Amino acid sequence: MVTENNKSIAQVVAELKNDARDFFSTRLQMLSQEMNDKIGVWKMAIPILAIAALLAATAFLTLTFAFVSFFAGVFQPSQYAWTFGALIVTGFYLIAGFGLFYLGKRELTQSGLVPKRTLRVLKEDQIWIQNEARSQV
Numbered sequence: 001m002v003t004e005n006n007k008s009i010a011q012v013v014a015e016l017k018n019d020a021r022d023f024f025s026t027r028l029q030m031l032s033q034e035m036n037d038k039i040g041v042w043k044m045a046i047p048i049l050a051i052a053a054l055l056a057a058t059a060f061l062t063l064t065f066a067f068v069s070f071f072a073g074v075f076q077p078s079q080y081a082w083t084f085g086a087l088i089v090t091g092f093y094l095i096a097g098f099g100l101f102y103l104g105k106r107e108l109t110q111s112g113l114v115p116k117r118t119l120r121v122l123k124e125d126q127i128w129i130q131n132e133a134r135s136q137v
Helices: 009-074 081-111 116-136
Strands: none
Touching: 009 081, 009 116
């Protein structure tokens, strides 16, 4: 059996098979490249977050006693001087910890997990296929 443009059904099916293979291969390459880019960002952000956590813990352990004792000296006549010193230092460390957490989170959310470019191209392909199907009918 021959189609309108003098090709056999087998030729048309073979062309469709090749086009589909090329289509999916291209989309898989796009997805792979975009995910590799995102993994690169994660590889940079995760060590930054780990170093930030390590620095925060080290700073907490090495400076806490010094700060607490300083503030305890400020409140010395009170029997709660060490408590006030500890609360002030705790507040400072909480603010610093939240700041570092925010920086790391911002780095991760800017890149995101979703492969946006690949999804956009697939959506465009879906629209193109729908338009082609309508024009064939």
